[in-house]
Amino acid sequence: MLDVAGGAGGDALPLAALGHEVTLVDPAGALLECARTHAEGLPGRVHVVQAHAEDVPHLFTAAAFDVVLCHGLLHHVDDRVALLRAVTAPLRPGGLLSVVGPNPAADPLVAAAGEGDLDRALALAGSGRVWVQEVRAALPACTADDVRADLTALGAEPIAHYGIRCVADLVAPPVDPDALEVLELALADRMPYPLLARFFHLLARRG
Template sequence: MTVSGFDTRPDLFQQRPLERLRYTVTEANLLRHLDPSPQRVLDVAGGNGVEAVRLARLGHEVTVLDPAGAMLHRAIETAESHDVADRLHVVQAGALDAPELFRPHDFDLVLCHNLLHFVDDPGEVLSAVIAPLRPGGLLSVLGPNSDFEPVHAAVRELDPDRALDTLSGARPAPVGALVALLAGLGVEEVVRYGVRCVSDLLPSLSDDPGFLADLERLEVAMADRMPQLLTARFFHLVARR
């Protein structure tokens, strides 16, 4: 897909450090399981296509599904600027439309990142997005970890009262509930990772490249370590259908 008339070259790797860490660690977790040969990927609610373009740069064929046309326009722009427009496709629709838009077995990998905490029925959405996933294919689910909030309030904000409030207030569905939903849908072999185990707790984040490179290596190493992954900023589930 092509769109003409763009004068700037968006850079995937010029996000703010915390954003870049989220993308980098999530990708590192996923690559532990993903076949390196070209895979067919569906990025549900993929927005501006940053994750899609990163995967396309590795040789995978990626379809971004999102209801926001402006975001899809940005995804195409980014793909063109990184010479992967031939491997990135966009479809303007919602997650629940996936079973009607795609055939069973159309994809080897489905990404469902930062979506489930916005919907009323996570099970309905998960059922829809795995419909075009082939048996043996991978599902990647990323979302905010509710167990991070009290730690952040106490350690970073120095506010134990707020930490207590977060323990008793409304919280997103616990990770265990999502794992149970996945099992009911026939998606098992779930591996849990943490994304940004410590970075959000630092009093400040230096922009020194050497420091950021060391922090990135630390975060990747911690992603599968207990107990650090349990209180990471984001949970990351990688499962096989």
Template sequence: MTLSGVDPRLDLCQQRPLERLRFAVTEANLLRHVAPGPQRVLDVAGGNGVEAVRLAALGHEVTVLDPAGAMLSTAIETADALDVADRLHVVQAGALDAPDVFAGHEFDVVLCHNLLHYVDEPGEVLRAVYAPLRDGGLLSLLGPNVDFDPLHAAVRSNDPVEARAALCRDGATVGELVALLAELGVEEVVRYGVRCVSDLMPDVGHDPAFLKQLERLEIALADRMPQLLTARFFHLLARR
């Protein structure tokens, strides 16, 4: 799946090629599971709204939840610039406030991307962001994959000492997150990898044709073993 139908102006939201690639692959993974037609999406800790605006451009109704007012202002400005402001909403609050702010199960999709590795109690945050999800809804979790670090240190930095040290670093593993999801009653969890090979390349450059081919490769690798196990980011999709 490619995202050729997405407004090219969205590239203005994220200038770095690897960042654009992360958003594209994550979105492609997500769209494999999202039901046809417009969905109600909650983007927890959505910050400047890059992912939210992309989904709004595809016709979905997206709410960005974030405690930083300045970031939410940027999300609104970007939505205005891309003519999707009518489908993007913002709420200034933290992830733990989600059950109170969104009483009841309201959303078809909840995104919790690049958040859980920053918190002391990921289980508590998971319970909070899971609460507004309707029965049958989709929860999307994305974060840095600790199993990528030794590979990166050895291949990119040519540093076996650093690679060995990375084996011992703490970090929420995918197995731990799957166990926390099981405690919530989730039965179906699908794992993808995001940026399986791009971060190991010396320089991806800025050539649009090359980057499009790289995007196609990364989307194809996202569900392939063993590449997804050592990707730069893990991506879990769970059905309530």
């Protein structure tokens, strides 16, 4: 499994703990060092490579991986198709590509219901941009439909659309975390909730 722009291993390490072998690629040395430290208890399961996503075709052979993760990256680039082509270069035919990104349709709901800020909700509703709280910056919108079209242009077959954080950002604390997890899992693949979730998650199969 290849995790592109995986940072400190937020996705790679839990997957390695489940028994998967994961190669983590990221340009940030400090984040990769953090991943290395936390992977010490998982010998042989986490491999770390400092490089940019665009370098992937030059780092690995064709069909080297069964699964490629591209999470939280596409909305930062101008040419999504070129990036997807690069990160899927070492994916075997029939292998799975997992793409996660912020969903701009959720922003007005989060601002209104989760934060009580109706003015910002109205501004976001017509802005065509996405608000990522972690970086406190407005980024160009990149929707699930956009990415689905990109994948199709590459000859990949979109096979699933999930929602991440369908309600978590809309409920006021205190909330039972176990009950919230059960609800999130129940809504994740049940339309129309993925269309309004804080993040979209697409799975595609390489042709």
